[in-house]
Amino acid sequence: MASFVEIVGEALQAYWLSPLSLTVLAVCGACMGTLLYVFVTNARNAKLRVSLLTGLYALSIFFWVFIAGSLVLCVSQARMVAYAKNGVPLAVFSALVGGLATSAAISAVVWRYGNASVLRTFAPRDPSAAESWLQDYVGTLAKFEGVGQIRVGIVDTAATLAMAVGGKHRTILVSTGLLHLLEPDEVELVVAHEVMHLKHHDAEFKVFSRVLSRILFFDPFSKFFDPAVHREREYLADEMGARSSGKPATLASALLKIASRGPQEKGSWGLSILGSGTGIFSRYPPLQERVNRLLLLSDLLRRPDADGEKT
Ligand SMILES: [Zn+2]
Secondary structure, eight states: OOOHHHHHHHHHHHHHTSHHHHHHHHHHHHHHHHHHHHHHTOTTOHHHHHHHHHHHHHHHHHHHHHHHHHHHHHHHTHHHHHHSTTHHHHHHHHHHHHHHHHHHHHHHHHHHHHHHHHHHHHOOBOOOGGGHHHHHHHHHHHHHHTOOOOEEEEEOOSSOOEEEEOSSSOEEEEEHHHHHHSOHHHHHHHHHHHHHHHHTTHHHHHHHHHHHHHHTTTOHHHHHHHHHHHHHHHHHHHHHHHHHHTOHHHHHHHHHHHHHTOSOOTTSTTOBSOOOOOSTTOSSOOHHHHHHHHHHHHHHHHSTTOOSOOO
16 A cells, blocks of 8 residues: 555646646746736836736735645645546646635735734824824825825924825824925925825735735745835836926935935835835835936926926
């Protein structure tokens, strides 16, 4: 009689040599390859790149959960996989369904609860009478952009902090340090950038991506995806915030002022408007490239015959 190890060996062989399981992997690989190709060949299309990264992330989670599920089935149901009629197709189908369900469940939990922990870290207060204009501005902009209610939370710190926190209670955090450093119109541009993050659910995606890259610590793809998710969403929020106000150069000036104050606060989960680092492993795009893009957009919007989205 065959030993347990031999049965598992036969199950693994039958499973991974079956055209069905190989097809699932091949389709997954082909989809990732295609998305990656479009990503690489569209360097300055932040909107497209954000969507592509979302797809790549979903595929990479599914890929690993499918592999793990397959291995668990090959070991726990080895006899069925190795010898039963339709054992392999049944196992592949179970791994496929289990993989999709598990990736959806992990995603839902992180999406729902990830951001709440960020809010607890900073414990913001309501704006004072002198700061209430900021809440009014955010309210109007959110209404115009169709974003729903957004709360402005003030954090009493000398650090220059601005970040969007998603989830159930969507909040834009602004520090008193930032309010002192910037002119009111620069503050408006900074919060417009944050409103765009909330509009595109960037806060949820960023926390999600960060948590997933920790869970999938062995996955080489997530080492590239996680920083790229952050970088592309920054570019997109810059562009959309600047377009909605029509003043890209003011956002560029605000970014330069914030950068002049040195590195950002720790523990912000990559949600703050500016961060350090360069290259493909950095969560933030290079400041110079952000400023360059904003100044180019400013030139475009200022052209006399411009028919851009000037408001
Ligand atoms: Zn941002």
